[in-house]
Amino acid sequence: MVTSLDTKLVPKATELLDLYGKAVTWSVTIGAAYNPASGAVTVGTTTNHSVKVSPPDPYSSRYIDGDLVRVGDARVYVAAELLTFTPAEGQTITIDSATWKIVRVNAIYSGESIALWEAQVRR
DSSP: OOOOOHHHHHHHHHHHHHHHEEEEEEEEEOOEEEEETEEEEEOEEEEEEEEEOOOOOOOOOGGGSSSSTTTOOOOEESSSSSSOOOTTOEEEEETTTTTEEEEEEEEEEEEEEEEEEEEEEEE
């Protein structure tokens, strides 16, 4: 059930990232396939999306374990409201000509609606 708070928070997340976010290129590849018999990988089609995200926020040293979170990893947030794709591991983000690979994605909910996506990125 969507509450009145949800109808306010989801658009507010979009508004704040539109105002204060950083324009990036988010690359989404679909249709890639692996043939286990031959070991060949067929490259899919890559679509670039221009979106605004929060600036990369480096992880605190207390979260760095060398496995799930490594030195240099950061997180970015993108508003879910107007996205035409679903963020996923393996996608890439280009921020100021630096390419980051997404290694983990978490949905941040407001009630039953996704307000933001948190993406852990790695160079």
